[in-house]
Amino acid sequence: GQNIDQPTEMTATEGAIVQINCTYQTSGFNGLFWYQQHAGEAPTFLSYNVLDGLEEKGRFSSFLSRSKGYSYLLLKELQMKDSASYLCAVDDYKLSFGAGTTVTVRA
């Protein structure tokens, strides 16, 4: 079966850094995606990791360790518009999603 865990909620202040962890145990692995979903909107793609290491994309970075079944999404210089749900999804010939982490950014 699939098991993808991420924290339910995180709160941080504007300008700060937040790290969202994701651990997974899945029957297959072709890569790991991070999506952002604002309330009432569709999920939008943030990052994709298939090899171990860090991928940086502006204020967002994502890290993967396949041997540890672990990934994290790092959000830097937080802005109010970053308040959203962040979804970790493992690609095992389909996307299997974690329950999502709701990030609240406070002024």
Add this chain to the structure above:
Amino acid sequence: KAGVTQTPRYLIKTRGQQVTLSCSPISGHRSVSWYQQTPGQGLQFLFEYFSETQRNKGNFPGRFSGRQFSNSRSEMNVSTLELGDSALYLCASSSKTGGRAEAFFGQGTRLTVV
């Protein structure tokens, strides 16, 4: 280019009825996947279609079915609706089957079963 279009955006149905949801993928994308999103369960994979063939299926009862047409548009059908089927149904299109490429999501259809 146009994004993924789902219709209708909102639906209210009665228990026991059936419903059909529609998804038009991004032009050129041949993979369409369907997901159910609820507050308690998060995003759950329903099935994927690629070139009119079902490639993968999640753990949902047979009341949930789908199909894909030659123009890659897809429909999802739920028969004998139950209260627990109330959810946001999202479809996603991709250029490749079986994951391995970014999925683009539509705005979803909010289904309420009363």
